[in-house]
Amino acid sequence: MSRFIQIHLLTAYPPANLNRDDQGRPKTAKMGGVDRLRVSSQSLKRHWRTSELFGQAVSGHLGTRTKRLGLGIYDRLTEAGIKDKNALTWAATIAGEFGKNKKADKNDPLNELEIEQLVHIGPDEQAQIDQLVATLIEEQRAPEKGELDLLRETTSAVDIALFGRMLASKPAYNIEAACQVAHAISVHPVVIEDDYFTAVDDLNDGREDAGSSHIGETGFAAGLFYSYLCINREQLIENLNGDAALANRAIAALIETAIKVPPSGKQNSFAHQGYASYVLAEAGNQQPRSLSVSFLKPVEVRGLIDKDYLTQAVDAIRQQYQGFDQVYGPCADRRYEICVGERLGAMGELLDFVGGAE
Amino acid sequence: MYLSRVTLKPDIGQNSQLGRLLQSNTYGTHQLLWDLFDQEKRDFLYREEVAKEQLKQHAGAKGEPVYYVLSVTRPRESTPLFTVESKEYRPQFQAGQRLSFCLTANPVVTRDKKRCDLVMDEQLVFFRQACKEIGLSCEGSKGDLKRRLMENQRASAVTDYLCSYLSQSRCFADAVAGHSVDVLLGLATQEAVSRRLIQWLAHNPSRDGLFSIAEQEVEDDDGDREITVPVFQWQRYRIHPLPQKDASARKQQARFLSVDISGELIVKDPEGFLTMINNGIGPAKAFGCGLMLIRPR
Numbered sequence: 184m185s186r187f188i189q190i191h192l193l194t195a196y197p198p199a200n201l202n203r204d205d206q207g208r209p210k211t212a213k214m215g216g217v218d219r220l221r222v223s224s225q226s227l228k229r230h231w232r233t234s235e236l237f238g239q240a241v242s243g244h245l246g247t248r249t250k251r252l253g254l255g256i257y258d259r260l261t262e263a264g265i266k267d268k269n270a271l272t273w274a275a276t277i278a279g280e281f282g283k284n285k286k287a288d289k290n291d292p293l294n295e296l297e298i299e300q301l302v303h304i305g306p307d308e309q310a311q312i313d314q315l316v317a318t319l320i321e322e323q324r325a326p327e328k329g330e331l332d333l334l335r336e337t338t339s340a341v342d343i344a345l346f347g348r349m350l351a352s353k354p355a356y357n358i359e360a361a362c363q364v365a366h367a368i369s370v371h372p373v374v375i376e377d378d379y380f381t382a383v384d385d386l387n388d389g390r391e392d393a394g395s396s397h398i399g400e401t402g403f404a405a406g407l408f409y410s411y412l413c414i415n416r417e418q419l420i421e422n423l424n425g426d427a428a429l430a431n432r433a434i435a436a437l438i439e440t441a442i443k444v445p446p447s448g449k450q451n452s453f454a455h456q457g458y459a460s461y462v463l464a465e466a467g468n469q470q471p472r473s474l475s476v477s478f479l480k481p482v483e484v485r486g487l488i489d490k491d492y493l494t495q496a497v498d499a500i501r502q503q504y505q506g507f508d509q510v511y512g513p514c515a516d517r518r519y520e521i522c523v524g525e526r527l528g529a530m531g532e533l534l535d536f537v538g539g540a541e
Numbered sequence: 542m543y544l545s546r547v548t549l550k551p552d553i554g555q556n557s558q559l560g561r562l563l564q565s566n567t568y569g570t571h572q573l574l575w576d577l578f579d580q581e582k583r584d585f586l587y588r589e590e591v592a593k594e595q596l597k598q599h600a601g602a603k604g605e606p607v608y609y610v611l612s613v614t615r616p617r618e619s620t621p622l623f624t625v626e627s628k629e630y631r632p633q634f635q636a637g638q639r640l641s642f643c644l645t646a647n648p649v650v651t652r653d654k655k656r657c658d659l660v661m662d663e664q665l666v667f668f669r670q671a672c673k674e675i676g677l678s679c680e681g682s683k684g685d686l687k688r689r690l691m692e693n694q695r696a697s698a699v700t701d702y703l704c705s706y707l708s709q710s711r712c713f714a715d716a717v718a719g720h721s722v723d724v725l726l727g728l729a730t731q732e733a734v735s736r737r738l739i740q741w742l743a744h745n746p747s748r749d750g751l752f753s754i755a756e757q758e759v760e761d762d763d764g765d766r767e768i769t770v771p772v773f774q775w776q777r778y779r780i781h782p783l784p785q786k787d788a789s790a791r792k793q794q795a796r797f798l799s800v801d802i803s804g805e806l807i808v809k810d811p812e813g814f815l816t817m818i819n820n821g822i823g824p825a826k827a828f829g830c831g832l833m834l835i836r837p838r
Contacts, residue, residue, distance in 0.1 A: 286701070299704075351719060379643070380546045380609070380628070382836030389633025 185466035185516060188414040188537055190438055191474050193370070193461035193496050195407045196222070196445050215479040217372035220406040224364040226446045227410065231437065232342050234444040240436035244429065246305045246340030246348075253278030253296030256316055263320040271296070273325055277312065280331050282352050303348040305340030308333060337424035341433035344422035345414075361419035362412060362437065367446075369406035370478040370496045407492045409478055409500075412441060413471045435538040438464070439530070460523045461497050463504070464537055465515035472514060477503040497522060542630040542819055543615050547574065547608040547623050571829060574608060577616035577625065585612035586821045586832035588645055611819070611832050632818070632835070634811035639755055643803040644833040647825035648741045656824075658798045659741055660734050660778055667733040671726075674702055691722055703729045711759050711770045738775055738802060748822070751813045755805035773804035781828060797825050805838055 212221040231237055238245060253274045260270035275284055275295050282298030311333050319326060334356040338344050347360030414437070420430045445457025463474075477499040482492050507514050519536040521528035553559050574587055587610045610616060616625055648659035661683075668686035669679045675698050677689050690699055703725040710732045720728075739754050758767045783795040808814050821831030 379834035379836045380544065380626070383544055383628045383630060383632070385837055386632035386634075386835065387629070389635070 186415065186417050186468045187466070187471050188416060188434060188438075189465040189471050189515070190412040190414075190441065190537075191461075191463040191465075191500060192410045192412075192441065192459040193407060193493065193500070194367075194410065194442075194445070194457060194459040195493070196457055211373065212366065212368060214368060214475075215481055217481050219371070219481070220369040220373050220408070222367040222408065222410075222446050224366050227367060227441075228346055228364055230446045231440045231444055232346070234440055236444055237436055237440040240439065241341045241433055244306065244339055244341045244433075246303050246338070246343045247309065248301050248303045250282075250297050250299075250301055252281055252298065252302065252304070252312075253284075254293060256312065257293065257296050259316050260320065265320065265323070269325070273319060276326055277315065277331065277333070280333050280353075282350070300351060302350065303340075303343055305335065305338035305343055307339045308335055311335075337422055339423065339426075339429075341423070341429065341436070344419055344430075345433060345437060358422055359418060361416075361422055362414045365411040365473060365475065367408040367410040368475065368478070370409050370482045370499075371407060371492055372481045372483065373406065407482075407496060409475060409496070410441070411473045411475065412437070413473075431538045435534045438537050439534060442530075458523075459521070460493055461500070462519075462521040462528070462533060463500060464519045464533055465504075465517070466537070467514070467516035469514050469516075472507065474500055474503050474507075493524060497524070543610075543612050543627050544630040545577075545608075545610045545612070545616050545625050545627040547577070547610055547616075547625050549605060549622060550624050553622055573622060574610065576620050577610065577623070578612065578614060580614070583827055584614070585610050585616075586826055587611070587829055588832040588834065589829050609832060609834060611821075632815065634808045634814055636809055636811055638808045638811075639805060639838050640808065640835045641803075641805050641838045642833050642835045643801070644742075644822060645799050645801050645830050646742075646823045647797055647799050647828075647830040648738060649824055650741075659737060660798065660800060663734045663737040664730055666737075667730055671699070671702060671729075675699055687726070690726060696722060700725060707732060709768070711768070735771075735773060735775055738800070739771055739773055742802065742822070743806070748817060751810045751817055752806045752808050755807050757805075771804065773802070775800050775802050777801040783828070797828060797830075799825065799828075799830055806835075 210221040210223060211218045213219070256277055257270050257274035260274060261267060265273070271292060278284060278296055278298055281302040281304065282300050285294050285297045285299055288294040315326060315330055315333070318330075334350070334353060336356060336358070338358060343358055345360065345362040348356075348358045350356050414434055416430065416434070419433065420427050423429050423433070442459045442462060443457065478496070482495045482499065504514065517536070519528065519533055521530070521533055571587070571589070574585075575583075578585065587608050590607045590609070591605070611630065615627055618625055618627070649656045650659045650662050651657070652662065665683045665686070668683060668690065671690055672679045672686055675690075675693075675695060677693060677695075679686070681689075693699070699722055703722070706729050707725070742748070743752060743754050754771045754773050756769050757772050759770050778798065778800045780796055780798055783797065818833055818835070822833055823831050825831070
């Protein structure tokens with residue numbers, strides 16, 4: 184069985200999909216001495232995790248991120264006729280198992296039901312909570328100590344199994360991420376200087392749509408991005424309590440999402456614009472390595488070179504992995520390539536390759 | 542009005558020792574800008590930037606200073622030192638127009654009839670407020686207050702206060718939880734200064750109603766929520782020594798502080814806004830402060 188699955192992607196994202204910083208400017212990073220556009224790995228993971236495509240592919244196996252666990256429990260208890268004071272105490276006790284309760288507030292007694300930090304819980308843990316609440320209602324009593332071990336060391340939620348979870352108050356129930364995601368970096372340099380001088384002409388004209396002519400100059404340009412994911416299949420199966428079939432489903436869902444869903448907020452309608460143009464999937468037990476070094480020297484189109492960014496970037500990736508193989512011996516047991524420009528490969532075959540990478 | 546982009550000639554900026562000398566003596570370079578004009582009285586605003594363009598077609602190689610100059614009269618087209626590109630500047634604004642801006646300013650506040658630096662002042666104000674909320678004594682200097690916040694028996698109360706202060710900012714509580722008190726205090730102070738600077742910039746009595754700071758939604762990638770924050774940032778808080786008129790006088794060297802502000806704004810009163818741009822913002826205009834550059838976003 185191949186322990187690691189590595190995915191290398193080249194995706195041209197349109198400007199609308201860029202990951203902005205809190206100033207509204209695209210995120211950037213310096214690499215090889217020049218500024219590149221960057222999409223943070225947190226942003227990529229969030230958009231993959233919350234995309235419709237991923238949700239449908241692994242429906243029933245997604246976790247919930249919440250601070251308001253206690254409120255739901257409280258509501259169920261009071262609806263079932265439990266006295267308000269008891270409902271409050273019991274719900275706060277259960278919520279407290281998942282994180283530190285917020286401070287009691289005289290004006291808002293329900294405040295105590297919330298916890299300070301988000302907790303990411305799986306469907307099995309949620310079922311456990313529901314079961315306990317039902318018991319409490321039936322037996323009209325407070326939860327006992329032995330009943331409060333509600334957290335699990337493994338999970339049935341693929342998003343938790345893939346991206347891990349951190350519990351500040353209960354580190355024993357942390358789950359180590361089985362999937363590493365690199366920040367996506369443009370293969371070419373970008374100009375991030377705000378050009379206030381050129382903009383004077385537009386300001387003088389007083390045009391309503393002024394600014395559109397600067398799209399290329401202010402860093403809002405579209406970019407061709409290199410992204411990299413590394414999935415540790417063994418870790419994933421372990422996180423999923425040995426369920427290899429679910430692990431395979433999760434891997435296939437994640438990779439399809441990574442290929443098709445760009446970081447565009449909730450705008451799923453942009454998805455079709457963000458398909459990867461090149462995919463290299465690798466399976467093997469070798470120590471993983473990213474191929475970002477292919478773009479240490481930025482891809483630049485200069486003079487009369489008869490190649491665009493994409494063609495050059497694909498060449499660079501191929502050169503790099505072949506170079507690694509030659510020097511270090513094969514860095515993967517098997518590979519599968521998709522290159523849209525060359526009409527090479529097919530999505531179905533790629534998913535078979537990664538899903539059944541045994 | 543005229544807006545000009547002024548750069549050192551390549552022969553000087555890149556190929557001569559004079560270029561290096563000028564780069565290490567920015568105040569001297571500032572004075573040289575006077576050579577662009579004939580008049581005795583200063584009727585221009587300027588702003589120094591360091592060129593960071595990566596493409597060759599832009600003026601100014603990487604790392605060299607670039608000056609933007611807004612003047613009443615058209616500057617000379619060329620001097621032995623500088624290359625000057627000028628454009629007539631007559632921007633037409635509409636109410637509701639959204640613009641990106643950047644500004645180097647010297648924000649001050651008057652306390653006890655003395656001008657104090659606003660950033661310094663806000664640090665003191667914020668520390669006092671925090672001490673008060675947590676139930677500590679509010680007496681003493683800024684250093685005393687900070688020490689009191691860092692070293693007391695109620696560390697968790699301090700952490701809670703700072704986290705809840707930060708939870709409504711672009712530093713999300715989820716993201717900052719787990720940091721040490723000094724990191725939290727640093728972030729919270731930065732946020733407090735940011736709020737105070739916005740107040741100074743957009744709601745100072747002389748400017749109130751001309752424009753407002755734009756807002757945008759920021760995604761909290763860990764918390765799956767969105768929060769509205771002002772598009773506003775401050776950085777490069779710097780001390781500039783001024784040349785001493787009389788070196789023998791043993792006075793403390795004169796200096797001023799500047800801060801770089803950038804963000805997005807929404808024009809409310811087009812006419813008043815234009816007057817403000819032309820006149821400049823805040824003190825220290827002779828020293829490169831007060832020129833607000835704008836562009837459509």
